[in-house]
Amino acid sequence: MKLTFHRRKLRLKHPFNIASVGRTDETTKQVLLVQIEHKGRVGWGESAPASYYNQSLESGQEVLLHAAGMLGDDPFALDAILDPLRKAFPHESAALAAIDGALHDLIGKLLGVPVWKWFGLDPKRTPMTSFTIGIDDLDVIARKVHEAKTFPILKVKVGTDNDDAILDVIRREAPDKVLRVDANGGFSPQGVLERCRDLARYRVELIEQPTPRGQHETLPAVRAETIAPLIADESCIGIEDVLSCVGMFDGINIKLSKCGGIRPALQMIHTARSAGLKVMLGCMVETSVGIAAAAQLAPLADYIDLDGHLLLADDPFEGIGGEAGLLTLTDRPGLGIIER
Secondary structure (H helix, E strand, C coil): CEEEEEEEEEEECCCCCECCCECCCCCEEEEEEEEEEECCEEEEEEECCCHHHCCCHHHHHHHHHHHCCCCCCCCCCHHHHHHHHHHHCCCCHHHHHHHHHHHHHHHHHHHCCEHHHHCCCCHHHCCCECEEECCCCHHHHHHHHHHCCCCCEEEEECCCCCHHHHHHHHHHHCCCCEEEEECCCCCCCCCHHHHHHHHHCCCEEEEECCCCCCCCCCHHHHHHCCCCCEEECCCCCCHHHHHHHECCECEEEEEHHHHCCHHHHHHHHHHHHHCCCEEEEECCCCCHHHHHHHHCCHHHCCEECCCHHHHECCCCEECCECHHHCECCCCCCECCCEEC
């Protein structure tokens, strides 16, 4: 098998701000697009590294250069290919997710079936995706909500001193939509109960990552008030974190770039279900390649937040849909994406 990759600069429709990173006016992002070729077929994967997970384009490229000589000649030997890479690069989950995704795309094309069908899943069980409203000036937030008028579910970034004003604007512009909020660890353990009580008046469906990773001692008291389900994101990176979320959270947000791809994500889903945890599938800001990889597992999720490609001004791929919150799992083989 032959692995190649290149950097791709993406343009965002708006700067994307979250509480744990802070405000930025950046409207571009770079990702690594990966191709694995075998017997005339090409599988695509995507690496969207995040600095807050100590990943970078440069570190991802090192993984891909190393992996190019380790793939062998059997794309179906997933464990034999991926396990040594995970041992060699345990903290480079975004790059590993790209290899994992490209192999799944390639295998699907070699078999002539979409990945979801290979897994025996029902695309009609795919939940609707939320559309994310990042932290911004209030007039910009109002404009974002208007631009997202066809989406029935909004995910709102909070965790700032301005949360009430942000949510007041959003409820004014979208009084009847389903609202999910994501604090990205922006609430202190001491103040989280009061902050979550404040959120109740906005009729939120769930609260994602209220306190920073590892600072969960007051979350059982929040759960006891049944304000809304608590979903772990930064507190649940890989399969080793799933069971530690029991009693602290009601569910987990699985992202391929956090856990390393489709294969470990599937393990996390089964582990979460066995422990009584709900499952959300999330994403980074990325193209339809990365979104399509996660979407193959969407019929197994309670919630999905797979809108990263919808935040772009220039997605170089298509095929997964997402307008009005409806993702499309087609009968095209592999991940089902098409290069524009």
